[in-house]
Amino acid sequence: MSLLQISHSLDLLRLREAGYNIEVTKGGYLVVRDVPYVNSARVVRQGALVSKLDLAGDRTGAPGDHTMMFVGEFPCLADGSPMEMLRHSSAPIKLDDGLEVQHKFSRKPLNRNYVDYFEKVEAYVALISREAAVIDSTATPLTFQVIEPDDSDYPFNYLDTASARAEINVVAKKLADERVAIVGVGGTGSYVLDLVAKTPVREIHLFDKDGFSTHNAFRAPGAPSVEELRTHPRKTRYFESCYSKMNRRITAHEEDLGASNLDVLHNMTFVFLCMDRGPEKKIIVEKLEEYAIPFIDVGIGLYRHGDSLGGQLRVTTSLPGQRESARFSIPFGGTEAEAEYDKDIQVAELNALNACLAVIRWKKFRGFYLDSEQEQLTTYTIAFNLLNSEDTPS
Secondary structure (H helix, E strand, O other), rough: OOOOHHHHHHHHHHHHHHHHHEEEOOOOOOEEEEEEOOOOOOEEEEEEEEEEOOOOOOOEOOOOOEEEEEOEEEEOOOOOOEEEEHEEEEEEEEEOEEEEEEEEEOOOOOOOOOOOOOHHHHHHHHHHHHHHHHHHHOOOOOOOOOOOOOOOOOOOOOOOOOHHOOOOOOHHHHHOOOOEEEEEOOOHHHHHHHHOOOOOOOOEEEEOOOEOOHHHHOOOOOOOHHHHHOOEEEEHHHHHHHHHHOOOOEEEEOOOOOOOOHHOOOOOOEEEEEEOOHHHHHHHHHHHHOOOOEEEEEEEEEEEEEOEEEEEEEEEEOOOOOOHHHHHOOOOOOOHHOOOOOOOOOOOOHHHHHHHHHHHHHHHHHHOOOOOOOOOOEEEEEOEEEEEEOOOOO
């Protein structure tokens, strides 16, 4: 059974019980297979209708879009002329692994939207298949064959319909083999987790021995209750419990990394360093370089200027072959510039921005986003609202 339980959604259940060969893909598409249609040579073929799914949790909501896509030749009337009343556009689009459509149709009910997916599917199938029945009276879309995806390796507890709606499942899968470590889940690290947890990575490992206290709540995504704060949870356990509601692949390590346990990083494919500067950081960086693991180091430096705050955010990308230049901008010892930040000033928006810049850089490195600059150092200066990138820090 798919993550989207067909039996939990009345419209999908009605389609299945009616005999339609329906499938819900991991990418969040409803596929109706075995739809008979007529091609231009007046031969009856079988195609598939494809619709994006709009969900409310693990159940379908009302369709937000009246269009459908089609796998096959462009359907024709029984006389072989194209069904122009369906035409929207024609171009091959790969939606997901093993799912490529050739056409997009547009057929909207008069003065309203479709009430559910049963009505939407029925409307399109009836229009297309009735022409096939003129030529072959045995042609029917009701095959009573149900294909359900194997979701044992799916990273989420419910379907990623955001990627499906944007038709970027193929792009998102560039991150699917990543085993990501986030070292330090304080202000910036927790926002990195918030963003990475919404990607289909293979594993997410959290490293931090500190507890989650009241001041942390004001620098982290979400809003813990007072009851949760009273339990004094560890940061990693708190965030694991929060994000495991969505992502199955999160592992909490209630420890800081140091010389005695760095072997846990050996199988990681990417690491976000969101920790304070210090001797442990230098040891971790050296080990990541030894393991040839790409990583990003983030930092925030704040200072007081009268009754205002100034400062700078930093994102440094360290890749094999570029280690020495990256080290120029990775701080390993304390300075006065970080003194104000170390007092836990509540700067959630800076933490979030720092995390966003880091995750965008990671996604660019993996080909999710276009990357023309391949920058190694990115800084944001608060006072001047200045975002600057450099290929080689110096």
